[in-house]
Amino acid sequence: MTPVVAGLIKGHLLGPLAVRPSHKNRGIGRELVRIAVEAARRKGSECVILVGDPPYYQPLGFEKVAYGALTFPGPVDFNRVLVVPMIEDVHAGLKGDIHWRA
Ligand SMILES: CC(C)(COP(=O)(O)OP(=O)(O)OC[C@H]1O[C@@H](n2cnc3c(N)ncnc32)[C@H](O)[C@@H]1OP(=O)(O)O)[C@@H](O)C(=O)NCCC(=O)NCCS
Numbered sequence: 001m002t003p004v005v006a007g008l009i010k011g012h013l014l015g016p017l018a019v020r021p022s023h024k025n026r027g028i029g030r031e032l033v034r035i036a037v038e039a040a041r042r043k044g045s046e047c048v049i050l051v052g053d054p055p056y057y058q059p060l061g062f063e064k065v066a067y068g069a070l071t072f073p074g075p076v077d078f079n080r081v082l083v084v085p086m087i088e089d090v091h092a093g094l095k096g097d098i099h100w101r102a
Contacts, residue, residue, distance in 0.1 A: 008093035011047035012040040
């Protein structure tokens with residue numbers, strides 16, 4: 001989990017997430033995401049962002065960020081930029097650069 005500012009929003013960037021192949025499909029990935037999101041919430045984060053597969057993450061509370069709204073330091077597939085909003089109007093604030101915050 002990397003503390004970031006994404007546009008006007010204070011958040012955490014999650015990832016990479018990986019589960020050892022021998023331990024897949026036991027709910028470990030889902031539980032790791034849940035723990036990470038709760039930890040961010042306790043830290044006062046306003047959102048958790050990641051770049052990942054929507055079919056996996058949307059059932060875990062992630063929503064698509066508007067296409068191209070956030071600018072990353074490297075290339076990303078904008079169809080895979082997802083967010084768990086933790087305050088009102090998060091999507092309106094997710095416009096601009098995403099960068100590390102202290
Ligand atoms: C993605 C990953 C972290 C999931 O971990 P996991 O512990 O196996 O996941 P869970 O047990 O919580 O969930 C398993 C369910 O998610 C589904 N799933 C796994 N990867 C998926 C994906 N990319 N898209 C959609 N569904 C996916 C499984 O089919 C399974 O579905 P079911 O419950 O209907 O059988 C793991 O497969 C992994 O390490 N993959 C390689 C690295 C990777 O792709 N990381 C994510 C970057 S986006």
